[in-house]
Amino acid sequence: MRLDGFGVFVDDMPTMVRFYRDVLGFEISEGENAVNVYLIKDGTLFMLYERKNFEKMTNRNYEYLRGFNGHFEIALYVDTFEEVDKEYARIIANGGQSVFEPTTEPWGQRTCYIADPEGNLIEIGSFNKPFDR
Numbered sequence: 001m002r003l004d005g006f007g008v009f010v011d012d013m014p015t016m017v018r019f020y021r022d023v024l025g026f027e028i029s030e031g032e033n034a035v036n037v038y039l040i041k042d043g044t045l046f047m048l049y050e051r052k053n054f055e056k057m058t059n060r061n062y063e064y065l066r067g068f069n070g071h072f073e074i075a076l077y078v079d080t081f082e083e084v085d086k087e088y089a090r091i092i093a094n095g096g097q098s099v100f101e102p103t104t105e106p107w108g109q110r111t112c113y114i115a116d117p118e119g120n121l122i123e124i125g126s127f128n129k130p131f132d133r
Contacts, residue, residue: 005038005045008120009064013037013050015117020048023094024076024122046074066119068099073113073121077131081110084126088112096122 010016014032021028026039026046037048055061065071078084085102091114092098099113099121111125 005047007047007049009049009051009054009062010118011051011064012117013048016048019095019117020046023091023096068097068115068119068121070121073123075123075125078124078126079128079130081126081128084110084112084124087124088114091124 008016013034017028017030017032017037020026020039024041026041028037028039030037035050035053039046039048051062051064076087078087081104088098088102095117096114097117097119099115100111102110102112104110109125109127111123114122114124116122
């Protein structure tokens, strides 16, 4: 078994598609009004599923937190500390919600958190060097 991708359940598909595509730069082929949207970021599949359609498909009701939620985070990496600050400011100016301003942590990472329009947490971080797995 291998990881294929991950998904987020959303209420407002057009708003979420515009945020992930236009603000965060995810590649997308579906339109804003699709029930399931597949985005690619750096070779990773990322899916947006419309909540009401998923509930209909599975014949179940689910509970969803409103506002900022801490169930998971999406982590994005940039190569320099300066890019953390620059991307944070750019994303906030384009509709992201500030959660935690850029800070250099004792373990050597500069990090910040923003939230997408439905409150899902996104970390932008750097160890001031190119990404290395």
